[in-house]
Structures are given as C-alpha cells and as structure tokens.
Amino acid sequence: MNKDYSMTVEYSPAYELIVSLYTFIYNRKLKTIDLKEQWIKETKANIPANFINELEDERWEVLHRIVLLISQCDEKETIDGFLTWFERLSAGEIYERLAPWVDTISTELGMIRDNTVEILHKWNEYYFKNIDPAILPYLKQDAKNKREKVTSYQPIDLIEEATNGIRIEQSESLNRLILIPQFHCYPVTILDYFNGIATCLYPAWNLAEFDQTKEMIKLMQCIGDETRLRILMYVAKKPRTLIDIHKHLKLAKSTIHHHIAQLRRVGVIRSHFIGSSTPAFYSLRKKFITEFTDEFKELFES
Incomplete structure (x- = not known):
C-alpha cells in the first residue's frame, strides 16, 4: 500500500519573484494564463532593452530548482534576505541542498548561482518591487488560510480545493508536498516532482474581485x-x-x-x-x- 505524504503550506515573496520572472520569460508558452500581451508590453516598457535581451538568451533553470532552495532558506521573509542567503551559498552547499531531491546537477553551480543572483536582483529592481502592493499580502493571507485547514483536511483534499481540481495521489515516490500560493501564473498550477518531494504553486485569486x-x-x-x-x-x-x-x-x-x-x-x-x-x-x-x-x-x- 502506498504511504501517505506529508504537506506544508509556505509563503515567501521570493517564490512570487521566481514565478513572475518565469511568467515573463515563458509567456509565449503559457497560453492559458490571465496575464497577457498588455502585461508583457507594460513590463517591457520599464525594463532596459539589454536586460530583456539577457533574459531571452538565458537557458538556466529559473523556477523549479530555485523553489527547492527557497523552501530551505531561513531568511525568506524578504527578497533581500533570500538573495543575500542565496549569494552566500557555496557551490558545495547548493549541491548538498539539491542532491537529495535532484538526479542531475550541473558542475558549474558557482557560475549558475552568480548569474541567477544577478538576474534576480535586476528583475526585482526593474519589475518586482513595483508590483501591485496588494498582491503579496493577499498571497500571505491565502497561505495562512490554507495552513489553518491542514489539521482538518486530508492533504489530497486541501490540494484539490487550492488548485480547483488537482488530485495529488499517494505514491511510493512521494514523501512530502509543499503547497505555495502564486499570482502571476493564475489560473495555472505549477506542479513539479522531484525525488521524494513535490512542489505545487497554486493559483490564488482575490475573492474581492470575484x-x-x-x-x-x-x-x-x-x-x-x-x-x-x-x-x-x-x-x-x-x-x-x-x-x-x-x-x-x-x-x-x-x-x-x-x-x-x-x-x-x-x-x-x-x-x-x-x-x-x-x-x-x-x-x-x-x-x-x-x-x-x-x-x-x-x-x-x-
């Protein structure tokens, strides 16, 4: 019989920083999200052309494995706190933090870290720190609401409620799931499986706008x-x-x-x-x- 997996609900602005950058870079592939051409146009208007070109040329993992790092960070209450923590991680520490969950890890972790931190700093400066101020408090409250339900819901049922229809079934390969609210990819859920752990960034919608x-x-x-x-x-x-x-x-x-x-x-x-x-x-x-x-x-x- 497959064993039950545990579930935690997390919130950090660092998660939304990554999701927003992911949405911007891969917007052409994300055909069902609510943020469309107007958002891309307005965002590009506030970003230097050379940085836009830099993003278009990048091929590094911008979302999935960094989410695993954020989940292990004790200083993720702010963007600066997470980026400072990330920048101080040695290549060996990054490897140790990813190795239990990821099969293939680049041998150039130091260079990837430096490039990633630089790009995230720029993205935060040009875009993220200027987002609608209501977004992050809403995500934080939504995570709090879901966290209060953890003891009264089965993980699979709470995930279905959060995602509006996704059921994460038990399996021998899944020990833990991290549930994280996100705004920029709404109404899409971003689900990733690793070795023994899964991350589920669910779309949080503002009921005031319903x-x-x-x-x-x-x-x-x-x-x-x-x-x-x-x-x-x-x-x-x-x-x-x-x-x-x-x-x-x-x-x-x-x-x-x-x-x-x-x-x-x-x-x-x-x-x-x-x-x-x-x-x-x-x-x-x-x-x-x-x-x-x-x-x-x-x-x-x-």
Missing part, C-alpha cells in the same frame, strides 16, 4: 461545447485516461488535451497525478454539479 455572473458565463461557455460535454459524460461514468478519451471520441490527442485543459480551468473535472507532473487520469468533480445548480439558482434569487 464576479459570480462572469464566472458562471465562463462555466456555461465551457460546458456548452459539444466535445467538452461528451468528455464530461464519458468521465462521469468512471475515471478515464487521456488515451481512453482519445479512443472514445476519435479525436487528436492534442485536441483532447485542449478541451480537458478548459474543463480543468473552470473546475469541472479533476486531474489525478501519481508520481509525475503528467496527469495519470481524469475524473468528474461531482460536487461541481451541486455547486453549479446552487450558483445558478442564486443568480435569480439575489
């Missing part, structure tokens, strides 16, 4: 598509893999993947992960049916 009517319209537009409705009817019978759905609907896997992503985005189906950042199978979120009915009624009773 518009029930708009959310209902998004939901109805999503499930109003014939293909997506057929997928829902198929997974409602029992959990299905991508291959199952592909064979059933006789559509290209890329097309199926696109429709599943849309259904996941509005919280209609679950994605189940077992020891890998690729979903193992999908299932219907049955509570969606009840919530949809209740919310639909509220539109006419308010």
Whole structure:
C-alpha cells in the first residue's frame, strides 16, 4: 500500500519573484494564463532593452530548482534576505541542498548561482518591487488560510480545493508536498516532482474581485461545447485516461488535451497525478454539479 505524504503550506515573496520572472520569460508558452500581451508590453516598457535581451538568451533553470532552495532558506521573509542567503551559498552547499531531491546537477553551480543572483536582483529592481502592493499580502493571507485547514483536511483534499481540481495521489515516490500560493501564473498550477518531494504553486485569486455572473458565463461557455460535454459524460461514468478519451471520441490527442485543459480551468473535472507532473487520469468533480445548480439558482434569487 502506498504511504501517505506529508504537506506544508509556505509563503515567501521570493517564490512570487521566481514565478513572475518565469511568467515573463515563458509567456509565449503559457497560453492559458490571465496575464497577457498588455502585461508583457507594460513590463517591457520599464525594463532596459539589454536586460530583456539577457533574459531571452538565458537557458538556466529559473523556477523549479530555485523553489527547492527557497523552501530551505531561513531568511525568506524578504527578497533581500533570500538573495543575500542565496549569494552566500557555496557551490558545495547548493549541491548538498539539491542532491537529495535532484538526479542531475550541473558542475558549474558557482557560475549558475552568480548569474541567477544577478538576474534576480535586476528583475526585482526593474519589475518586482513595483508590483501591485496588494498582491503579496493577499498571497500571505491565502497561505495562512490554507495552513489553518491542514489539521482538518486530508492533504489530497486541501490540494484539490487550492488548485480547483488537482488530485495529488499517494505514491511510493512521494514523501512530502509543499503547497505555495502564486499570482502571476493564475489560473495555472505549477506542479513539479522531484525525488521524494513535490512542489505545487497554486493559483490564488482575490475573492474581492470575484464576479459570480462572469464566472458562471465562463462555466456555461465551457460546458456548452459539444466535445467538452461528451468528455464530461464519458468521465462521469468512471475515471478515464487521456488515451481512453482519445479512443472514445476519435479525436487528436492534442485536441483532447485542449478541451480537458478548459474543463480543468473552470473546475469541472479533476486531474489525478501519481508520481509525475503528467496527469495519470481524469475524473468528474461531482460536487461541481451541486455547486453549479446552487450558483445558478442564486443568480435569480439575489
């Protein structure tokens, strides 16, 4: 029997510093995030052209392994605290901190550290320290809210609530999961598996900006598509893999993947992960049916 994994909820502005830089560099690949061309345009307007070119030329790990380092930092309450700590780490210390979790580690850790610290300092100066001042306090509060639920929720259920439909199943290869709120990649969840540990940067949304009517319209537009409705009817019978759905609907896997992503985005189906950042199978979120009915009624009773 697979053992249970433990879960911790963390917050640090350093996590959001990394996520925002990741979002900026890889925005062309992140097609489903809310921050679009206007954000890129406005951000570029405040960044020197030579730094933009420097970012476009970089090929180093900008997010995933640095997240592991942040989780081990005791001085991550501020950006400067984390960057000072990171800068002081020797190449040997970085290796020791990553070796338990990562199979392949570069032999040029000192150079990677220096380049990474320099770029993060610049990104903080040109962009991050000028972000909306409401973002970081909201992320901190969201993490606090989730942390208060840790004792009353099973880890898998709290993760599903935080991510709006992702289920991290137990597996022999997973001992611990770190749950971290993030803003810049909303509504995408950034999930990474390492040796024995997984990091889940979930999208935190501001309920003060929640518009029930708009959310209902998004939901109805999503499930109003014939293909997506057929997928829902198929997974409602029992959990299905991508291959199952592909064979059933006789559509290209890329097309199926696109429709599943849309259904996941509005919280209609679950994605189940077992020891890998690729979903193992999908299932219907049955509570969606009840919530949809209740919310639909509220539109006419308010």
